[in-house]
Amino acid sequence: xxxxxxxxxxxxxxxxxxxxxxxxxxxxxxxxxxxxxxxxxxxxxxxxxxxxxxxxxxxxxxxxxxxxxxxxxxxxxxxxxxxxxxxxxxxxxxxxxxxxxxxxxxxxxxxxxxxxxxxxxxxxxxxxxxxxxxxxxxxxxxxxxxxxxxxxxxxxxxxxxxxxxxxxxxxxxxxxxxxxxxxxxxxxxxxxxxxxxxxxxxxxxxxxxxxxxxxxxxxxxxxxxxxxxxxxxxxxxxxxxxxxxxxxxxxxxxxxxxxxxxxxxxxxxxxxxxxxxxxxxxxxxxxxxxxxxxxxxxxxxxxxxxxxxxxxxxxxxxxxxxxxxxxxxxxxxxxxxxxxxxxxxxxxxxxxxxxxxxxxxxxxxxxxxxxxxxxxxxxxxxxxxxxxxxxxxxxxxxxxxxxxxxxxxxxxxxxxxxxxxxxxxxxxxxxxxxxxxxxxxxxxxxxxxxxxxxxxxxxxxxxxxxxxxxxxxxxxxxxxxxxxxxxxxxxxxxxxxxxxxxxxxxxxxxxxx
Amino acid sequence: xxxxxxxxxxxxxxxxxxxxxxxxxxxxxxxxxxxxxxxxxxxxxxxxxxxxxxxxxxxxxxxxxxxxxxxxxxxxxxxxxxxxxxxxxxxxxxxxxxxxxxxxxxxxxxxxxxxxxxxxxxxxxxxxxxxxxxxxxxxxxxxxxxxxxxxxxxxxxxxxxxxxxxxxxxxxxxxxxxxxxxxxxxxxxxxxxxxxxxxxxxxxxxxxxxxxxxxxxxxxxxxxxxxxxxxxxxxxxxxxxxxxxxxxxxxxxxxxxxxxxxxxxxxxxxxxxxxxxxxxxxxxxxxxxxxxxxxxxxxxxxxxxxxxxxxxxxxxxxxxxxxxxxxxxxxxxxxxxxxxxxxxxxxxxxxxxxxxxxxxxxxxxxxxxxx
Numbered sequence: 001x002x003x004x005x006x007x008x009x010x011x012x013x014x015x016x017x018x019x020x021x022x023x024x025x026x027x028x029x030x031x032x033x034x035x036x037x038x039x040x041x042x043x044x045x046x047x048x049x050x051x052x053x054x055x056x057x058x059x060x061x062x063x064x065x066x067x068x069x070x071x072x073x074x075x076x077x078x079x080x081x082x083x084x085x086x087x088x089x090x091x092x093x094x095x096x097x098x099x100x101x102x103x104x105x106x107x108x109x110x111x112x113x114x115x116x117x118x119x120x121x122x123x124x125x126x127x128x129x130x131x132x133x134x135x136x137x138x139x140x141x142x143x144x145x146x147x148x149x150x151x152x153x154x155x156x157x158x159x160x161x162x163x164x165x166x167x168x169x170x171x172x173x174x175x176x177x178x179x180x181x182x183x184x185x186x187x188x189x190x191x192x193x194x195x196x197x198x199x200x201x202x203x204x205x206x207x208x209x210x211x212x213x214x215x216x217x218x219x220x221x222x223x224x225x226x227x228x229x230x231x232x233x234x235x236x237x238x239x240x241x242x243x244x245x246x247x248x249x250x251x252x253x254x255x256x257x258x259x260x261x262x263x264x265x266x267x268x269x270x271x272x273x274x275x276x277x278x279x280x281x282x283x284x285x286x287x288x289x290x291x292x293x294x295x296x297x298x299x300x301x302x303x304x305x306x307x308x309x310x311x312x313x314x315x316x317x318x319x320x321x322x323x324x325x326x327x328x329x330x331x332x333x334x335x336x337x338x339x340x341x342x343x344x345x346x347x348x349x350x351x352x353x354x355x356x357x358x359x360x361x362x363x364x365x366x367x368x369x370x371x372x373x374x375x376x377x378x379x380x381x382x383x384x385x386x387x388x389x390x391x392x393x394x395x396x397x398x399x400x401x402x403x404x405x406x407x408x409x410x411x412x413x414x415x416x417x418x419x420x421x422x423x424x425x426x427x428x429x430x431x432x433x434x435x436x437x438x439x440x441x442x443x444x445x446x447x448x449x450x451x452x453x454x455x456x457x458x459x460x461x462x463x464x465x466x467x468x469x470x471x472x473x474x475x476x477x478x479x480x481x482x483x484x485x486x487x488x489x490x491x492x493x494x495x496x497x498x499x500x501x502x503x504x505x506x507x508x509x510x511x512x513x
Numbered sequence: 514x515x516x517x518x519x520x521x522x523x524x525x526x527x528x529x530x531x532x533x534x535x536x537x538x539x540x541x542x543x544x545x546x547x548x549x550x551x552x553x554x555x556x557x558x559x560x561x562x563x564x565x566x567x568x569x570x571x572x573x574x575x576x577x578x579x580x581x582x583x584x585x586x587x588x589x590x591x592x593x594x595x596x597x598x599x600x601x602x603x604x605x606x607x608x609x610x611x612x613x614x615x616x617x618x619x620x621x622x623x624x625x626x627x628x629x630x631x632x633x634x635x636x637x638x639x640x641x642x643x644x645x646x647x648x649x650x651x652x653x654x655x656x657x658x659x660x661x662x663x664x665x666x667x668x669x670x671x672x673x674x675x676x677x678x679x680x681x682x683x684x685x686x687x688x689x690x691x692x693x694x695x696x697x698x699x700x701x702x703x704x705x706x707x708x709x710x711x712x713x714x715x716x717x718x719x720x721x722x723x724x725x726x727x728x729x730x731x732x733x734x735x736x737x738x739x740x741x742x743x744x745x746x747x748x749x750x751x752x753x754x755x756x757x758x759x760x761x762x763x764x765x766x767x768x769x770x771x772x773x774x775x776x777x778x779x780x781x782x783x784x785x786x787x788x789x790x791x792x793x794x795x796x797x798x799x800x801x802x803x804x805x806x807x808x809x810x811x812x813x814x815x816x817x818x819x820x821x822x823x824x825x826x827x828x829x830x831x832x833x834x835x836x837x838x839x840x841x842x843x844x845x846x847x848x849x850x851x852x853x854x855x856x857x858x859x860x861x862x863x864x865x866x867x868x869x870x871x872x873x874x875x876x877x878x879x880x881x882x883x884x
Contacts, residue, residue: 362805
């Protein structure tokens with residue numbers, strides 16, 4: 001299991017090979033000298049946890065990002081993929097997790113978007129339509145070229161994306177989590193299309209969190225961890241365990257569950273909580289879920305994308321309405337209260353996307369830190385600058401934010417410190433229960449450890465902590481209890497002595513373990 | 514635009530010291546523009562630089578200033594209020610209507626409310642107009658542009674209906690009816706200063722305090738900066754949105770009272786297109802139309818820049834067509850400088866090398882002013 005590539009056995013031909021690819025963002029090394037091969041007419045799957053560098057590598061191959069160092073060879077010749085148009089010219093297309101179709105336009109217009117076929121009288125719609133029809137037939141998905149994309153099911157939309165890549169003569173197709181939003185039957189259609197593409201000589205790079213699923217379609221496996229390639233092997237030599245072992249590795253020590261104190265009463269109690277799905281209101285994103293969390297306890301909720309973690313936390317915090325059940329805080333029903341009232345009662349949420357939901361970018365570090373606790377430094381009508389200053393300074397000290405002071409601009413901080421600002425802002429309200437949605441997303445391992453240390457400190461002082469994660473390693477750190485969510489329900493509950501394989505098996509990520 | 518060449522001269526000397534000066538000129542641009550305007554017109558016209566003229570011009574500015582302060586609150590939350598000009602006209606007519614006496618036919622009496630009651634009722638009317646805007650925008654998710662555009666038409670239409678298109682000329686009231694004193698709202702002077710200017714000063718101080726020293730102010734800035742984050746931090750975002758439109762409506766009503774007092778008449782077409790001047794004042798004052806950035810001081814300067822510029826052009830006898838051209842150019846220039854300033858801010862925080870670009874753009878901006 002070293003990072004060097006084994007030579008090919010001659011039967012399959014390498015169409016693209018990337019060597020010593022490194023990428024740094026400031027001081028953060030996203031990729032460290034990674035090797036990556038794509039074989040003609042075969043599927044290469046890239047495995048790795050969030051933040052392992054998968055999407056960075058794919059963005060480099062598709063021209064979205066430029067590598068800091070390293071080289072890419074296509075058909076044996078060195079190439080530089082300077083832009084996405086350059087990548088397209090070289091025959092490399094990427095299908096992102098979030099589809100990049102214009103929903104208001106028809107299938108035909110989407111497929112030829114930006115490459116419209118000209119005729120003597122403007123766009124040659126007839127020819128575009130003929131080619132689209134042909135493409136859709138080849139893909140066994142006879143959708144009328146004039147159907148607006150918004151009327152198609154998600155799986156069909158994905159096929160349209162694939163058709164668009166094919167019509168641009170793509171030889172290499174990168175698919176980033178293509179099945180995360182698909183139903184089982186749609187996945188089957190997608191896999192049939194992939195096999196068909198393979199037989200036509202198209203090479204596929206596949207990224208997925210669903211390990212089992214990926215194993216059924218892949219020919220080669222490459223595993224990334226913390227920006228380094230940890231393993232490489234053809235399909236016949238590997239199994240699920242091999243992937244999991246290489247993916248999670250030994251890991252960084254993120255701490256252990258705090259102990260040596262007695263947990264208090266139940267602080268947060270969820271009773272049969274249901275939340276409707278945002279896109280399909282008749283379906284439930286959270287389905288009659290019940291959970292009790294004691295004061296001083298740390299609960300980790302693990303689940304794949306779409307398992308309902310974010311919806312659960314947002315509804316508990318009051319951002320989303322419940323369709324059933326109730327939320328009890330210290331035994332009092334808070335289900336009918338607004339966000340502000342729940343904060344007052346001691347229930348706070350640190351949202352998943354700190355840029356979108358956590359920070360006010362136009363305000364300073366101090367103003368962000370004090371935003372949720374303005375009341376504590378307001379006397380009668382007016383805020384007190386002196387009191388606010390002490391609130392801000394206390395927060396900066398408590399959560400260890402590295403900053404020039406409260407007046408600094410929020411954008412001058414690193415991702416980890418910005419995350420600490422969001423956490424510090426909510427902790428400044430002196431809550432009893434804190435919910436954190438993926439608190440470690442997009443921050444480096446050192447900051448991650450510090451955030452976890454903060455949480456265990458809080459728990460020691462009687463704070464009830466619920467955090468979600470999509471990285472198995474994080475479940476095995478400070479949590480007293482690990483709850484695995486799948487399709488809006490609790491699939492399993494474990495103590496702190498659970499193993500990674502058990503968690504992954506329960507989440508539906510890997511059936512055998 | 515000769516005033517800008519002064520900025521250019523100032524910016525030139527010493528490439529080393531040029532950066533700080535450029536930055537200073539950029540950030541204090543509304544202030545420097547105002548000084549430049551006063552200097553230039555004082556040179557061009559002997560009557561411009563006199564206390565009396567300043568007071569007269571200030572009483573013109575008072576109207577725009579009042580509208581601009583209301584507009585600032587709305588723009589800080591990321592909204593826009595296109596209805597203030599119509600609300601101003603409507604408020605004037607409404608006040609005029611009350612001054613003529615309200616007859617209750619069922620009782621066979623005509624009630625002549627005293628001026629203080631007229632003021633309160635008119636402000637309440639402005640608040641109601643704003644509340645309708647705010648509720649439509651915050652709770653019914655009508656885009657602010659559309660909701661207030663609709664109100665622009667409705668309020669103007671109601672004002673025209675109330676008077677049949679005519680103007681109330683008799684606002685003096687009479688001693689016998691106990692409703693004199695309307696001229697104290699804008700026409701008269703207190704300690705030699707037009708009352709309208711004092712009203713503006715009072716409203717400005719109140720707005721300044723509210724924005725910088727109260728939780729409400731913080732809520733306004735955070736709603737405009739990132740409404741989602743503000744909501745999750747417990748800010749009552751919807752109530753904040755309704756409040757700023759209500760305040761904007763009240764400001765427009767006050768401006769309507771001041772204007773009809775200044776003119777001693779209330780016409781239904783008063784204040785047409787004033788909403789655009791108000792927006793211009795806010796923008797020249799450095800506020801971002803995307804919300805979250807801006808302050809009362811800048812907005813007041815913006816209102817004075819526009820007022821002093823257009824009055825100055827009148828005094829030196831430039832045709833009103835050219836005045837329009839100048840005003841438009843100043844507004845575009847202001848927005849251009851805003852984007853340079855905010856881009857510079859962003860550039861500085863992302864990476865150190867960007868600081869040199871920032872430097873270049875800010876020190877080159879005075880030249881752009883001159884262009």
